Amino acid sequence: MDSIAQLLSWAESKGIILNGITPKVLPGRGIGIVSTRRIEPNETILTVPTHLLRTLDNTPKSIVAALPDATVHAILAASLALDLAHPPNQDFTIWKAVFPTQADIATSMPICWPPPLQDLLPSAARALLAKQRVKFDRDWAQVSAADHLGPLCREDYLYAWLLVNTRTFYHTTPRTKKDLPRDDHMALQPVADLFNHSPAGCTVSFTPAGFTITATHTSTTTGPDQEVFIRYGPHSDDFLLAEYGFTLPRGLNTFDEVCLDEYLCPRFTPAQRDALESRGFWGGYMLDAETACYRTQVALKVSGLPPDDWADVLEGLRDEDEDIELVDRQLLKILRRYAADIEQVKVRVNDVSVGDVMRNTLRERWQHIGEMVDNAIARISR
Numbered sequence: 001m002d003s004i005a006q007l008l009s010w011a012e013s014k015g016i017i018l019n020g021i022t023p024k025v026l027p028g029r030g031i032g033i034v035s036t037r038r039i040e041p042n043e044t045i046l047t048v049p050t051h052l053l054r055t056l057d058n059t060p061k062s063i064v065a066a067l068p069d070a071t072v073h074a075i076l077a078a079s080l081a082l083d084l085a086h087p088p089n090q091d092f093t094i095w096k097a098v099f100p101t102q103a104d105i106a107t108s109m110p111i112c113w114p115p116p117l118q119d120l121l122p123s124a125a126r127a128l129l130a131k132q133r134v135k136f137d138r139d140w141a142q143v144s145a146a147d148h149l150g151p152l153c154r155e156d157y158l159y160a161w162l163l164v165n166t167r168t169f170y171h172t173t174p175r176t177k178k179d180l181p182r183d184d185h186m187a188l189q190p191v192a193d194l195f196n197h198s199p200a201g202c203t204v205s206f207t208p209a210g211f212t213i214t215a216t217h218t219s220t221t222t223g224p225d226q227e228v229f230i231r232y233g234p235h236s237d238d239f240l241l242a243e244y245g246f247t248l249p250r251g252l253n254t255f256d257e258v259c260l261d262e263y264l265c266p267r268f269t270p271a272q273r274d275a276l277e278s279r280g281f282w283g284g285y286m287l288d289a290e291t292a293c294y295r296t297q298v299a300l301k302v303s304g305l306p307p308d309d310w311a312d313v314l315e316g317l318r319d320e321d322e323d324i325e326l327v328d329r330q331l332l333k334i335l336r337r338y339a340a341d342i343e344q345v346k347v348r349v350n351d352v353s354v355g356d357v358m359r360n361t362l363r364e365r366w367q368h369i370g371e372m373v374d375n376a377i378a379r380i381s382r
């Protein structure tokens with residue numbers, strides 16, 4: 001029996017209910033879930049009972065005790081890494097057989113990429129990666145210093161840590177909801193962890209009995225063998241790349257946006273920066289497929305108007321429509337510089353000596369950013 005067939009027969013024996021769906025190997029996307037028939041809106045297509053979740057509550061006490069100040073992410077990863085090294089039972093062996101390999105994870109996740117390629121990530125992805133690295137380093141420092149945990153090397157721990165990063169679901173119990181910070185509300189679960197992401201995907205919910213995945217109007221299928229997705233969240237492609245190691249094909253990510261901070265922030269005088277910061281308008285200047293966000297428009301007015309006038313913008317004393325042309329002129333300047341830089345970055349990405357998969361992922365991200373910027377330039381210049 002192959003690993004998917006084994007998982008299915010195990011799932012059935014444990015009370016997991018797959019309704020109109022089955023896992024399948026999908027080229028370029030690992031394993032995903034496809035329909036076995038037409039799926040209608042509001043159908044519950046998967047049920048996973050709570051006793052099959054891996055949570056803080058059912059992590060072996062010895063591991064939790066060895067990591068007293070660690071995050072749930074750190075603890076689940078330690079427990080997973082130890083089990084991967086020495087599978088404790090047949091249930092785990094069946095589940096682990098459908099995980100992406102260590103090599104798959106190392107290729108897809110930017111935290112594992114060589115630094116010259118990481119340096120060429122878009123600024124938003126680079127910022128997320130920097131935070132992720134801080135979290136991982138803190139977790140690894142605790143795990144590697146813990147007594148009585150068993151031998152673990154950094155590479156194996158990173159693999160388990162990234163499996164947790166990419167495969168956990170938001171989950172709480174009355175106790176964890178009360179006692180733990182939001183970032184610690186996580187659980188691993190078999191089968192559900194095989195759903196790939198789409199912004200229009202099915203919804204995920206849980207009760208004390210377990211998790212259910214329900215089709216929405218946008219995640220139905222018209223027949224068998226169509227991929228069925230869940231929605232991980234309202235994420236941009238930079239977020240998906242840094243946190244999950246993939247980006248969506250052109251035009252599919254309705255939540256995609258690009259960050260303009262690198263181009264806008266250096267334009268402000270210290271007085272403007274202070275004023276923007278004190279009113280909560282510093283940084284986070286985003287462009288999506290439709291428009292530049294409100295923060296960007298405020299910032300562009302501040303950078304382009306004389307002092308008395310920009311102060312009025314921040315006080316809310318200036319007519320919103322008065323500076324539309326100025327905003328467009330300023331934005332156009334920034335976007336043209338960005339577009340020229342993107343062409344250069346694409347050349348540099350081509351020149352880094354890495355495997356094709358990593359390079360293509362990053363090249364495609366820059367291609368999509370370039371298209372978003374070019375479309376905005378065309379829209380404004382019309």
Ligand SMILES: C[S@@+](CC[C@H](N)C(=O)[O-])C[C@H]1O[C@@H](n2cnc3c(N)ncnc32)[C@H](O)[C@@H]1O
Binds near residue numbers: 030100195197243248
């Ligand atoms: C929860 S797992 C989903 C199952 C996964 N494909 C597997 O083989 O185990 C999340 C991972 O799946 C991949 N993934 C999810 N959605 C994707 C998509 N729309 N396109 C490509 N890869 C995707 C990414 O590697 C991500 O880190």
